[in-house]
Amino acid sequence: MAWVYLFIAGILECLWAIGLKESDGFTKFWPSVISAILIIVSLVLLSIAMRSIPIGTAYAVWTGIGASTIVIVGMVFMNEPASLARIACLCMIVGGVVGLQLVSDGHA
Numbered sequence: 470m471a472w473v474y475l476f477i478a479g480i481l482e483c484l485w486a487i488g489l490k491e492s493d494g495f496t497k498f499w500p501s502v503i504s505a506i507l508i509i510v511s512l513v514l515l516s517i518a519m520r521s522i523p524i525g526t527a528y529a530v531w532t533g534i535g536a537s538t539i540v541i542v543g544m545v546f547m548n549e550p551a552s553l554a555r556i557a558c559l560c561m562i563v564g565g566v567v568g569l570q571l572v573s574d575g576h577a
Contacts, residue, residue: 471521472570478514479534481507486539526573533566 488504495501511531519527540559543549 471518474514475518475522475527475530476534478511478518479531480538481511481514482531482535483538483542485511486535487542523573526569529569530566533562533569537562537566 485504485507488500488507491497492500492504515527515531518531522530537559540549540555540562544551544555
């Protein structure tokens, strides 16, 4: 169940990052409030996941999920460049996240 909490926390990290952009430096009320709520929930879920997942693995996976998801969202919905180099780097992030999960579970 810890990995489910960690995955949800990573997705929420992506969502609060989008909210931060939409808040325009915390000058827009509702995007700011929503971002703050998402930050809190994401961190709570991360801390719950850390009860049974090593801190280094949990934090790396959390940031990896958030970072890779926001890069994809940026490329697909926000007209950010989708160069071969960016996609290759994205694949390395995803590979690292998957590798950390496998090693943490004792499979490798």
